Amino acid sequence: MMVHVTIVKVGEVNTTRECFDAEVLIRSRWREPQLDMQTTAQAINTMMMMMMMMMMMVMMMMMMMID
Numbered sequence: 001m002m003v004h005v006t007i008v009k010v011g012e013v014n015t016t017r018e019c020f021d022a023e024v025l026i027r028s029r030w031r032e033p034q035l036d037m038q039t040t041a042q043a044i045n046t047m048m049m050m051m052m053m054m055m056m057m058v059m060m061m062m063m064m065m066i067d
Contacts, residue, residue, distance in 0.1 A: 001030040019066055026058050 004027040011021030032050065 001028065003028045024062070028054055 006025040006027075008023040008025055011023075013020040032046065
């Protein structure tokens with residue numbers, strides 16, 4: 001699995017509130033053997049589910065970076 005995170009732009013940093021604004025590009029790539037033998041509809045459903053899980057992980061990582 002590969003995850004590539006690029007910080008595009010860091011906006012205002014508020015030191016008193018300990019937070020900042022940023023534009024981030026996140027790209028991930030992985031091989032999913034379960035997709036090899038599935039129909040197109042099944043493959044799309046599996047990919048969507050995995051993308052939702054990946055986005056949740058990324059959001060959790062970003063929340064940890066802010067704290």
